[in-house]
Amino acid sequence: MPELTIAFVDLTGSTSVFETLGNDRATKAVTKLTQWIGARGQANGGTVVKMLGDGVLMAFADNRAAVDSMVQIQQEHGKRVQQWPAHLKLLMQIGLARGPVVWVDGDCFGDAVNLASRLSDLAGPEQIFASDTVIQKLEPRSLVRSRNLGAMRIKGKVDPCEVFRIEWQADMQSEFLTVPADLHALAPKDDSDFAGIELAWLDATRAFGSSELPLRIGRVPEASFVVSDPRVSRMHATIGLRSGNYVLEDVSSYGTWVRFGGSDSVVQLRRQDCVLHSDGEISLGAPFSDFSAPTVSYKLMDGSMALARNAAASAR
Numbered sequence: 001m002p003e004l005t006i007a008f009v010d011l012t013g014s015t016s017v018f019e020t021l022g023n024d025r026a027t028k029a030v031t032k033l034t035q036w037i038g039a040r041g042q043a044n045g046g047t048v049v050k051m052l053g054d055g056v057l058m059a060f061a062d063n064r065a066a067v068d069s070m071v072q073i074q075q076e077h078g079k080r081v082q083q084w085p086a087h088l089k090l091l092m093q094i095g096l097a098r099g100p101v102v103w104v105d106g107d108c109f110g111d112a113v114n115l116a117s118r119l120s121d122l123a124g125p126e127q128i129f130a131s132d133t134v135i136q137k138l139e140p141r142s143l144v145r146s147r148n149l150g151a152m153r154i155k156g157k158v159d160p161c162e163v164f165r166i167e168w169q170a171d172m173q174s175e176f177l178t179v180p181a182d183l184h185a186l187a188p189k190d191d192s193d194f195a196g197i198e199l200a201w202l203d204a205t206r207a208f209g210s211s212e213l214p215l216r217i218g219r220v221p222e223a224s225f226v227v228s229d230p231r232v233s234r235m236h237a238t239i240g241l242r243s244g245n246y247v248l249e250d251v252s253s254y255g256t257w258v259r260f261g262g263s264d265s266v267v268q269l270r271r272q273d274c275v276l277h278s279d280g281e282i283s284l285g286a287p288f289s290d291f292s293a294p295t296v297s298y299k300l301m302d303g304s305m306a307l308a309r310n311a312a313a314s315a316r
Contacts, residue, residue, distance in 0.1 A: 001100040004059045005066035005134060006108070006116040007046070008095045009037050009073070011054040012125045016087045030054050033090055037073055044069035049108050054090075055120075059108055063098055063137040067144055070094050070128050071168040078126065078169075095119030096130040096166075098137060118154045119163065124268060128166040135164045147265045150275040151245070160275065165265055195301040197239060197246060197276075199225045201294065207301060214240030217284070217296065229294040231285030237269075239276070239298075246300060248282065249273035257283040257293075276300065 011030065018026040034056050038048040041058040045065045049057040060066035074092060081089050097119060099112035112133075119129040130146065138144055145167040151160035196209040199217070206225060208215050215224035218235040227236070233252035240247055250256040250269035258267045260280040266288060267274050279299045286293035 001102055001110070002061065003099060004061055004101045004108070004112065005063045005096060005098040005137075006101065006110075006112045007041065007056075007058045007060065007066055007070055008113075008116040008120040009034075009056045009058070009070070010093050010095075010120045012091045012093055013089050014054045017090060020087055030090065037092075040073050040076070041069050044072070049106075057108075057113070057116075059101065063134060064139070064142070064144075066096060066098075067130070067134065067138065067166065070096060071144070071166065074126060074128060074168045091125035093120055093123040093125055094128040095121070095123060096128065096134045098131065098133040114156055115154065115161065118156065122152070122154075122163070122268065122272070123165075124266065128168060130164045130166055132162040132164065147263060148277075149265055149267050150260075150277045152267070152275070153247075153249070153273040155272070160273075163267075198299040198301055199296050200298075201225075201227050201296045208239075210241060214238050217282075225296070227284055227294050227296060229285065232294055233285070236284050237282070246276040247273050248276055252285065254285040256285075257287050259283070259288055 011033065014026070014030055017029060021029065034051050034054065037056045038051070038058070041056070042048060045062055046058045046060045046069055049059055060069070074094070077092060081091065095116040095118065097112040097115035099110060101108045101110040101112055115131055119131065123129040135146055146164040147167065149163045149165055152163050154161050196207055196212070198205065198207040208224065215238065216235050217223060217225045217227060217237045217239070219226065219228055219232040220234045223235060231254060233254070236252040237256050238249045238251060248256070248258060248269070250271055250273065256269045258269065258274060258276070258280060259265065260278045262278070268287070276298065280297070282296045282298060283293045284296065288295070
């Protein structure tokens with residue numbers, strides 16, 4: 001079986017375009033754009049496997065060519081849509097994965113195909129999400145910029161997958177990478193090595209020790225940490241320890257967004273989970289772009305922080 005890099009490009013915003021232009025004109029606009037995406041991929045050595053309505057599935061033998069092609073597509077399209085009315089903008093969310101692929105009657109199948117599709121679903125508009133196998137295949141001195149979003153639980157996968165966001169914007173702060181470590185870099189520890197996690201929302205702050213995990217965040221009094229906002233589900237998310245890592249899992253109706261400290265990287269979760277690998281913020285039921293979204297900040301506590309919290313609690 002050949003090892004290929006699979007790219008899944010999905011258009012966002014098509015619903016508004018169809019409502020504004022009507023079926024005929026909108027279909028022509030979407031078709032023209034997907035054909036342009038396919039042509040750009042082919043120009044970089046890719047093969048268009050199939051068109052999927054408002055999506056394009058492509059395969060590349062050359063991993064670097066696949067990454068460069070997706071970056072080029074986002075950059076060129078980003079310039080074109082700057083002058084488009086907001087309700088007519090068709091943006092792209094892209095997933096990349098590499099692995100063995102089986103060809104059957106012009107179609108391709110394999111774990112990389114499924115993973116690329118899932119990563120495209122996870123990515124937001126104008127984002128490129130890539131698996132660790134794609135990033136690891138890049139040269140150590142590659143100028144491709146990416147940010148590690150941590151390990152995420154992907155539907156259909158038994159083990160978590162380390163996910164990266166490829167930065168294609170010219171004004172994005174550089175974060176050049178050598179070949180990254182694999183998931184073994186998230187070294188498992190005994191649960192007793194963890195002090196806990198601190199959550200804060202408005203004037204409410206609470207620290208949870210490792211023995212109190214998993215904890216539940218939700219709107220009802222039965223939740224471990226209560227966030228009383230109508231956009232928050234009764235039981236919205238859980239935080240627990242898994243293989244020595246803090247893991248946030250969305251169990252809500254409207255989704256959860258995670259932003260890690262010191263980075264603008266945002267992970268959107270819909271009945272999925274991700275590793276909390278640094279301090280950061282959790283937006284419940286609405287994205288961070290909504291200034292009114294109920295946002296919980298979190299801090300991963302080491303032993304000294306836990307002792308300080310316990311001492312303060314004893315003094316009260």
